[in-house]
Amino acid sequence: xxxxxxxxxxxxxxxxxxxxxxxxxxxxxxxxxxxxxxxxxxxxxxxxxxxxxxxxxxxxxxxxxxxxxxxxxxxxxxxxxxxxxxxxxxxxxxxxxxxxxxxxxxxxxxxx
Amino acid sequence: xxxxxxxxxxxxxxxxxxxxxxxxxxxxxxxxxxxxxxxxxxxxxxxxxxxxxxxxxxxxxxxxxxxxxxxxxxxxxxxxxxxxxxxxxxxxxxxxxxxxxxxxxxxxxxxx
Numbered sequence: 001x002x003x004x005x006x007x008x009x010x011x012x013x014x015x016x017x018x019x020x021x022x023x024x025x026x027x028x029x030x031x032x033x034x035x036x037x038x039x040x041x042x043x044x045x046x047x048x049x050x051x052x053x054x055x056x057x058x059x060x061x062x063x064x065x066x067x068x069x070x071x072x073x074x075x076x077x078x079x080x081x082x083x084x085x086x087x088x089x090x091x092x093x094x095x096x097x098x099x100x101x102x103x104x105x106x107x108x109x110x111x112x
Numbered sequence: 113x114x115x116x117x118x119x120x121x122x123x124x125x126x127x128x129x130x131x132x133x134x135x136x137x138x139x140x141x142x143x144x145x146x147x148x149x150x151x152x153x154x155x156x157x158x159x160x161x162x163x164x165x166x167x168x169x170x171x172x173x174x175x176x177x178x179x180x181x182x183x184x185x186x187x188x189x190x191x192x193x194x195x196x197x198x199x200x201x202x203x204x205x206x207x208x209x210x211x212x213x214x215x216x217x218x219x220x221x222x223x224x
Contacts, residue, residue: 008152032210043116043202043215044155089154098209099170102147102154 008087012109019077021106023090028071030094030101035064035075038087038105047075047088077108085110114138118203118216125193125223133188133219135203143206144186145170145213146178148199155202161186193223 013019025033031052036044050057050064050073057064063076073090089105119134137144142163147155157170161180175197177189186205190197200220204213 034212041217043204043217044213046212046214049212093210099157099160100145100209100213104152104154 008105008107010107010109012111013080015080015082015110015112017080019075019080019084019108019110021075021077021088021108023073023075023103025071025073025090025092025101025103027092027094027101028068029096030092032093033064033066033073034091034093034100035062035073036089036091036102037084038089040086044089052094080108080110082110082112084108116203116205116214116216118201118219120219121217122220123222125190125221127193127195127223129193130189130191131193131221133190133201133203133221135186135188135216136184137186137203137205137214138184139205139207139214140183141205141207141214142183143209143213144180145204145206146176146186146188147202147204148172148197149202149218150199158188158201190221195223197221198223 034049035047038044048059048064061078065074087105089103091100091102093100116137145160146158156172159178161167200218202218204215206213
């Protein structure tokens with residue numbers, strides 16, 4: 001989940017397992033959502049996006065689920081690999097400001 | 113394509129000094145952004161631009177200035193560096209407001 005503060009939520013999984021990272025958003029008018037991956041010392045990297053007219057979208061090994069009723073977004077990573085270790089954060093966009101709003105992130109650690 | 117390129121990668125400034133963080137993109141994106149990222153926090157928008165000659169304030173603009181004379185370049189200026197500006201700064205660009213933003217690898221700035 002999301003957190004504001006010095007310590008990011010962490011998720012530790014075994015290599016090969018599936019990972020689920022969650023994000024709660026507050027603006028019910030948000031209509032565009034993105035998941036980013038950020039490796040140490042690097043800039044955020046786009047993973048997958050979804051618009052509010054969809055509940056689910058799949059990419060390569062990743063799936064994003066959107067539940068507008070409870071304002072919840074999740075990222076599922078199948079067969080997690082050591083290279084998936086990073087901080088993952090969600091971003092939302094929509095009225096009134098149309099600025100992209102970013103969560104603090106979840107740190108995913110993949111154990112070999 | 114190089115994408116979004118930021119220079120320098122690291123910098124240490126003394127209080128009161130000034131500097132310019134450079135950002136250039138080769139994707140012909142109209143939208144460009146500057147964010148700061150503090151430990152355990154989400155990205156905070158400093159300034160953004162919707163095209164050459166147009167800039168606007170984000171959430172945390174105080175102490176910074178920007179210009180956008182060309183589509184490719186979007187420099188960020190710190191006039192009187194303060195310890196509170198110690199952070200990692202990311203530049204990003206996008207085709208539109210509701211499209212994925214592409215990030216540079218950041219400038220790590222310390223003010224002592």
